Amino acid sequence: MRYLPLTDRDRRDMLAAIGVAGIDDLFRDVPPAVRLDGPVDLPPHQGEMAVERAFAAWAGQNLSPGRAPSFLGAGAYRHHIPAIADHLIQRGEFLTAYTPYQPEVSQGTLQYLFEFQTQVALITGMEVANASMYDGATATSEAVLMAGRVTRRNRVVLSAGLHPHYREVARTNLGYLGMETVAPEPDDDGGEADLAALVDDATACVVVQNPDFFGRLHDLSALAAACQAAGALLVCAVTEVVSLGAVKAPGDMGADIVAAEGQSLGNGTGFGGPHVGLLAVRQKHLRQMPGRLVGETADADGRRGYVLTLSTREQHIRREKATSNICTNSGLCALAFNIHLTLLGERGFRHLAALNHATAAGLADRLAAVDGVTVLNDTFFNEFTVRLAKPAGAVVEALADRGILGGVPVSRLYPDRPDLADLMLVAATETVTEDDADRLCAALKEVLA
Amino acid sequence: MSAPETFTGNRGLQLEEPLTFETGDPALSAVDLPPVPEAPDRLGGLAREGEIGLPGLSEPQVMRHYLRLSQKNYAIDAGFYPLGSCTMKHNPRLNEKVARLPGLGDLHPLQPVSTVQGALAVMDACAHWLKTLTGMPAVAMSPAAGAHGELTGLMTIRAALEAAGDARAKVLVPESAHGTNPASAHFCGYGVESIPANDRGRVDLAAFKDKLGGDVAAVMLTNPNTCGLFEDEILEIAEAIHGIGGYFYCDGANFNAIVGRVRPGDLGIDCMHLNLHKTFSTPHGGGGPGSGPVVLSAPLAPFAPLPYVVHGPDGFRLVEHAADSDGRPFGRVKGFHGQFGVFVRALAYMMSMGSDGLRQVSEDAVLNANYLLAGLKDDLSPSFDGPCMHEVLFDDHFLRNTGVSTLDMAKALIDEGFHPMTMYFPLVVHGALLMEPTETESKETLDLFIATVRDLARRAKAGEADSFHAAPRLTPRRRLDETLAARKPVLRWTPPAPAADAAD
DSSP states (O other), X not given: OTTOOOOHHHHHHHHHHHTOSSGGGGGTXXXXXXXXSSOOSSOBOOOHHHHHHHHHHHHHTBOOTTSSOBOOOTTOOOOOOOHHHHHHHTSHHHHTOOOSOSGGGBHHHHHHHHHHHHHHHHHHTOSEEOSOBSOHHHHHHHHHHHHHHHHTOOEEEEOTTSOHHHHHHHHHHHGGGTOEEEOOOOOTTSOOOOGGGGXXXXXXXXXXXXXXXXXXXXXXXXXXXXXXXXXXXXXXXXXOGGGGGTBOOGGGGTOSEEEEEOTTTTOOOGGGOSOOEEEEEOGGGGGGXXXXXXXXXXXXXXXXXXXXXXXXXXXXXXXXXXXXXOOSXXXXXXXXXXXXXXXXXXXXXXXXXHHHXXXXXXXXXXXXXXXXXXXXXXXXXXXXXXXXXXXXXXXXXXHHHTTOBOOEEGGGTOTTOGGGTTEEEEEOOTTOOHHHHHHHHHHHHHHHO | OOOOSSXXXXXXXXXXXXXXXXXXXXXXXXXXXXXXXXXXXXXXXXXXXXXXXXXXXXXHHHHHHHHHHHTTBOOTTTSOOOBTTTOOOOOOHHHHHHHTSTTTTTOOTTSOGGGBHHHHHHHHHHHHHHHHHHTOSEEEOOOOXXXXXXHHHHHHHHHHHHHTTOOOSEEEEETTSOTHHHHHHXXXXXXXXXXXXXXXXXXXXXXXXXXOSTTEEEEEEESSOTTSOOOTTHHHHHHHHHHTTOEEEEEGXXXXXXXXXXXXXXXXXXXXXXXXXXXXXXXXXXXXXXXXXXXXXXXXXXXXXXXXEEEETTEEEEEOSGGGOSSOXXXXXXXXXXXXXXXXXXXXXXXXXXXXXXXXXXXXHHXXXXXXXXXXXXXXXXXXXXXXXXXXXXXXXXXXXXXXXXXXXXXXXXXXXXXXXXXXXXXXXXXXXXXXXXXXXXXXXXXXXXHHHHHHHHHHHTTOHHHHHHOOOSSSSOOBOHHHHHHSOOOSOOOOOHHHHHHO
């Protein structure tokens, strides 16, 4: 038992020092009827080799996107993460620290979170960002609850272009606080009617996504103006943050709150988690913001330093009156994001975004030339929707049989919409090679023939 | 203000480090990318214009920046971290290694399920270990952290009550509870009513029973509680809440005290979240990510949220939609399928420790805490009679009239090379000092810590208050002005005003 430093002799000496005869005396407050006599029915301890072997076997049963041309997106994107990023987040001083409650011995964590907040504010075009949320879906839900507090209204409009998981999480959370959702369904090509028509004087916020779930880009300015005129907030969700290196920022189009999934920078797709939620707001709404915030201050010698601040919004102070119940967030994933974006810098971030867009645009043109494939998007960043001549679910399975992760069938997320069954989302990041694109096109020709 | 001791402000190995935004040159990048191929612009006129304002650095500059930052942090890898209710135990690196295996760390959440059978097997195995250790029939794996698990558990309870046509209005929470408990209850639409503690630091059973009525949905109890004590009347509490048709929620943050020795299912608990980043050794990462699976009793199991893994004739399946569920899922709490990477790490830990090792974990954790109590009880003021469980609570009576506060003690411990204990929590005693050593500390470490705390207590009583007020003196930064930070919030870097440029 390599993780336990006490020896049997230590244990005896310590029991003697405590003044009890045996370990059971220390558990005497546990009713005897519920004390277990021996180990539960699970395997005994194992060495590293055995455990590693078991996980290698499990890993071997999966098709790794590293071994297959991969075009999967729909809210999680495979990007190349520089080696140094994963090295740095594994430094014990970052990996094994707790929440920075003692700032004198946590300046490392606090400073990177301050840098993270700055980066998030800059790329979203907003004034203030917090120190992270769990993921994009929960960040969006928190944004909606925040809009309810700011406007003191309870009607929420969720765009049909919002990721279905984000819609479901928001709908799940809102009902308990008496909020009502209006959530139009997507048209049969993933489009929707103008949302401005749904905004009224009871509306707390409208939630849109850009690029939307189907990959389309939207100029939010007119909707932002309509919201503002009605006293509602515009919440913009972003599931692919690399897009912010190429596409006009939500803050620059009038969004009041930006909720995003930050996974694309620094974090692997990891079968869906842990990821990192971003939340950025206008300064005037700061006091209604959920989550931890790091602020600049000075120490007793007048030197610049950082602390957790404005915690009177939070559960450990305000309990049931807090702006959220969140405590643990996504600190280490925020560090990975922070490091990756620092590595890229202004120039690298713009370049990475341009590369993603060009790769996807090239692929879209090639797919459009395949019989049985229609590209539906006029606009997109690195992901678009295609209509296939056969049901997308079956096509994706047939592609997987050929060792290709070809896309996400919309039916995976909308199983109750037969009219969407022939739609597939295709993402192309910088990791997609010419050879990958050749293989996808060739395989689709076969499968759709 | 004392002047810097050196020209640079550095002190040997303690190196000052500016913000990235104050260094480098936007022309630099630490990532070499292939050239952008010719392709049509499909941005529809929405191209981003103007500078974003990000800095540029080369790879060696980035390495130094973060390495220097890391050296300003205390960590469990570096030393003793007796932060009560946080279970700062050793984080095995095997867990990190297996979480990064190709085929586990790089999977996409929406790959065809036929291509991720191994990943679903990992989720299923992790669920099996958690259910067996807790003696509960079901588990909802998707909550992202402890507080998220609390909310999910309460939503499950509410769904079960609503299905019976009786949603009810309030949740009972002890005064000593974590702040997340009442906050979670509020976000599930419940009113919160506080239950007082008795003079033994446990729930006052009579007062609790007085509050029970047809409008009580659930009681939320931490067990062992945040005073480090086992709720010895827990079976009576369970019987009473069930007697009025309510549910028993247990905050599992302190499961490390009883893992392998007591199954919450045997205590009459209906619902409990497990902090995989506490009991199951996954790293805290400076504040996350966590993972907060919620184990559920049979009456609650059908209402668990989506998604979940089932095993059928064709292998594992992921139930992602209500229409595919044979239960009545109340909804969805998170994107995709939960904190998979944390499941991998926790499962690697559980398999490493095994059923025998996990039982030893709670024994050693409780032994270590009682050893601290025995070593400190004469110099500090224990709030309650022992034995304690995995953590021990002191109040600040021993500091009375010394001019030294709990905060001062904490800061003095920092200079001695220890991370402080949890301060001023729980709220039920004055100036709380809550110490949780965990099972991964050696007797030598505990002996040195005990000797250090006793020395500090004696110095406090000997009238050395001034030296406490000046602590910490040996850290990268000394005490920070939290009032200033809150009064004039500076939450991001902003470029210096143009006048500064002109002065260059």
